[in-house]
Amino acid sequence: MGVLKMKKLLLSAVLIAPSLVIAESSSKIAWTPELLNFVKQGNADKGKQLAIACSGCHGENGVSPMPGYPSLAGQLATYTYKQLRDYADNSRSHPLMSSVAAGLSEQDTADLAVWFSTLALPPQKKADPKSIQRAKKLATRGESKRILPPCSSCHGTEGQGEVMDIPALAGQQPEYFSETLKAYKTGDRSNDVYSRMRLIAKQLSEEEIDDLAQYYLQLK
Ligand code: HEC
């Protein structure tokens, strides 16, 4: 077997089999049918009320008005729920968000997550055409030399996200997008189960990350 083929096999094993990953425990959320049901049954009306406290930073309708602040609109409820619980127990830390999330009950968290999931994804924005061109191949085809799977194989061809914990990326605020990918790259953000994003971000240059942020900004 060729070295490349071997490497590819190893990567797919790492992406699939948690036992092969020698990384710190990354999140305390384990998806069970009960937890999935609990999140799904979050009350959007209550979430809407609670979300007033978030709007100063995340925008009126969950569309971020400020660089470095993520949009939450249209995000999968399970992803938002996981991130908030991760902030609450410091599996993901941030000076602002950790205290915000720690003040929310599990019920509040589910209500908020469902509310944001009912909103439309952030509107499509103009992005730098050169960046889009450079990023497109990585996003849609990946690169076997570096064992990079296409981003679309997990995040969807429209950046719409996939079941459970894979977030939508379409229209995400680009400074936030770049910062959070760079944080996976350095390991400052390590709440990705099975190190899926850390393994990928480590192989990307900072320029590629900025290009990818532009690419996802204009998807819809
Ligand atoms: C004072 C500003 C501020 C307030 C208020 C705030 N946030 Fe945040 N939020 C941020 C910042 C900044 C980040 C990015 C932090 C990071 O890089 O980890 C963030 C990140 C998040 C994320 C992670 C998004 C992702 O794509 O991974 C979620 C979910 C979130 N906030 C939900 C909320 C909710 C729900 C509320 C209200 C209950 C809220 N935030 C209130 C500033 C704020």
Ligand code: HEC
């Ligand atoms: C093997 C599946 C997989 C592949 C391939 C993948 N991702 Fe991810 N990505 C994830 C998962 C799972 C998360 C959420 C991890 C967590 O809970 O922190 C994530 C999170 C992210 C985030 C954070 C979003 C937010 O709102 O904070 C960004 C940005 C991102 N991925 C970009 C990319 C890019 C760009 C590529 C391609 C170069 C890529 N991903 C390839 C699975 C994947």
